[in-house]
Amino acid sequence: MGTYDPGKYHVDLDRIPNINESPGPKSRELHARASKYFRGLSGQVRLFPVAFESGEGCVLRDVDGNQYIDFSSGIYVTTLGHCHPKVSEAVAQYAKTLMNCHDFTTEIKVRLIEKIVEIMPADLEGIQLYDSGTTAVEAALRTCRAATGKTEFISCYRDFHGKSGHAVSLANMTKFSGTGRSQGFYMVPRPDTYRPLWRRADGSLDTEAYLDFYDTFIKESTTGQIAAFVLEPIQGWGGSVMPPDDFFPKLRTFCDARGILLVADEVLTGIGRTGDWLCTNHWNTVPDVATLGKGFGNGFPVTAMVVRAPYADAVDKISASTSYGGNPMACAAALASIEVIEEEGLLAHAQHLEELFIERMADWPRRYPIVGHTRAKGCLLGVELVKDQGTKEPFDEAGKLVYQKAFARGLAWIPAGHILRMSPPIIMPDDVAMKGMDIIEESIAEVAAEFGYSASRAPLAATA
Ligand SMILES: Cc1ncc(COP(=O)(O)O)c(C=O)c1O
Structure with missing residues (x-):
């Protein structure tokens, strides 16, 4: 560094x-x-x-x-400021050399995916590349379904995950969903340290009470076929809403005990925005799937889904590739952005x-x-x-x-x-x-x- x-x-x-x-x-x-x-x-x-x-x-x-x-x-998006010379030059180089070859292997892609594995927590090593945060989130949902054989999802009120059919169904913002949300998508409140719904005797936020509520909610209001709990580590669009420090570690245990995968949508919070590669690192919590976007390419549209080893093979079952995902310009932008963060401390x-x-x-x-x-x-x-x-x-x-x-x-x-x-x-x-x-x-x-x-x-x- x-x-x-x-x-x-x-x-x-x-x-x-x-x-x-x-x-x-x-x-x-x-x-x-x-x-x-x-x-x-x-x-x-x-x-x-x-x-x-x-x-x-x-x-x-x-x-x-x-x-x-x-x-x-x-x-x-432009976490490294506008037009960082290293990122701009990296994109320009591939704009002149090779713009797209579908998902065939290129050297720049190999260097990027090896770098991603290096900066992610151990075990997060199954990677696919996309061109928008929404597409990465959609891929994460399909991966969780393929990995678990279950179909339903839990997400949090006022979180935001994108504007396609399933991504809007993870949110409660009717203006994004237009005609409504899909079935099998449930929402629960997330802890907000400024506006706690449940408090301990000393007035502080009671994380256990939230988890108790989730438990009851799953038993009484869902089919029990929950593939994953999907949430932003810190709520971005909703207003930089932060959870208490014990929330993510306890949620990790909660999900493990119930065979539910944990998806951290780090499109907004990842790659340096909160002072670490993943925001969940602040709480020593490794999600089963993380999505990256925005600052990942510092303005060039490149995003990623990163999957923990036990579930990585599920990505092979979802026909994961897209037209633009992992194109050479995108890989060059993302690799250069990560290197700038490292080189410049x-x-x-x-x-x-x-x-x-x-x-x-x-x-x-x-x-x-x-x-x-x-x-x-x-x-x-x-x-x-x-x-x-x-x-x-x-x-x-x-x-x-x-x-x-x-x-x-x-x-x-x-x-x-x-x-x-x-x-x-x-x-x-x-x-x-x-x-x-x-x-x-x-x-x-x-x-x-x-x-x-x-x-x-x-x-x-x-x-x-
Ligand atoms: C947490 C999160 N997930 C997903 C998305 C969707 O990303 P995109 O606009 O690149 O499709 C956003 C966009 O704001 C976001 O903040």
């Missing part, structure tokens, strides 16, 4: 962020032309219709010349940033009555905005406004109802990270005041 060099990703904070008018005239003109035909835009774009032109490291530039600090890595840097973020946000609930909770794991952050810290009533209107105000100040990031979600690239230098936090804090302070909350009881922290 190398050592992080902040000089490599230096941002001149006297010049950046630099917002003249955003969205500016060129953005508005392009957006109007696109909107004439392009349908199904995300809420993110509808709230802030800016047109981007280029990106380098932690900085994004729009068509009007405005420059933003990137606090979302696209949508949790980025897992350790993501852990270091986590400490800075946690410290920086620690007193926000005291300063701002609309902040209910703050949290971070690596470079995955969440801030819950509430109308009342006692009742914890979600404050969606405030979340939307904070998003827009921070964006207008030069922070490119993701909206999410009352939970502010942040996922800066793990290459980000400390001062840039703290500048991003300044912008968010200023925006929260302004929104709190606009809604009539007496803002801080102490002056705002100065930029580090």
Whole structure:
């Protein structure tokens, strides 16, 4: 593992962020032309219709010349910042040499799969490559069915796994499922340390009570034919919701005792985002199947399903290959991304940033009555905005406004109802990270005041 060099990703904070008018005239003109035909835009774009032109490291530039600090890595994708030279060159090399040869073996694929095995926990060694997180999740479900002979799945409310038929059936978001969810897909609540459903006498979250509930639920509400428990290690789309540290180890034991496979959907959390190759590593838990995506190719569409040895042969039964999965450009992008993380010491840097973020946000609930909770794991952050810290009533209107105000100040990031979600690239230098936090804090302070909350009881922290 190398050592992080902040000089490599230096941002001149006297010049950046630099917002003249955003969205500016060129953005508005392009957006109007696109909107004439392009349908199904995300809420993110509808709230802030800016047109981007280029990106380098932690900085994004729009068509009007405005420059933003990137606090979302696209949508949790460009973990190594925009256009990392090593990744771009690796893709370019194969774009000129060999773009696709279905799933025939190539040397670059062999090097990638050997590298994946090297960074995964022991035993996670059956690999197949895909081109979207959704396809990897679908393959994981089919693998679990083939491995167990059972057909049903348990997943968690507000987790997100993609937008195809079965992936949406793992979620409870009707806007994604359109016509409804498939049969045999059951959902249970997952532990959320800020909003526990079951508590111990001392008020802390009671993990055992969740597992007891799952046990009863399986006995009374399912056919008992559960192939796998599928969940995100940390809920991403749902708002960086973290489980207590004992949840995954206990869930592992729970699944083993019942012959249920454990699938960790690490599309969002894997490959460095939380400061480790897999987020489940933080809890010394090895899933039976893990899915990788997003930061895996740092922007190039490449994803993977990794299966524990005892079940790896099941992958041979699902006709696993696809048109684009494992194409040479994709393999080159993924291998280069992993090597950059190793060579530049980025897992350790993501852990270091986590400490800075946690410290920086620690007193926000005291300063701002609309902040209910703050949290971070690596470079995955969440801030819950509430109308009342006692009742914890979600404050969606405030979340939307904070998003827009921070964006207008030069922070490119993701909206999410009352939970502010942040996922800066793990290459980000400390001062840039703290500048991003300044912008968010200023925006929260302004929104709190606009809604009539007496803002801080102490002056705002100065930029580090
Ligand atoms: C945890 C998780 N799984 C799966 C997916 C689907 O990935 P994709 O959009 O690449 O199909 C996502 C996308 O946000 C995700 O966050």
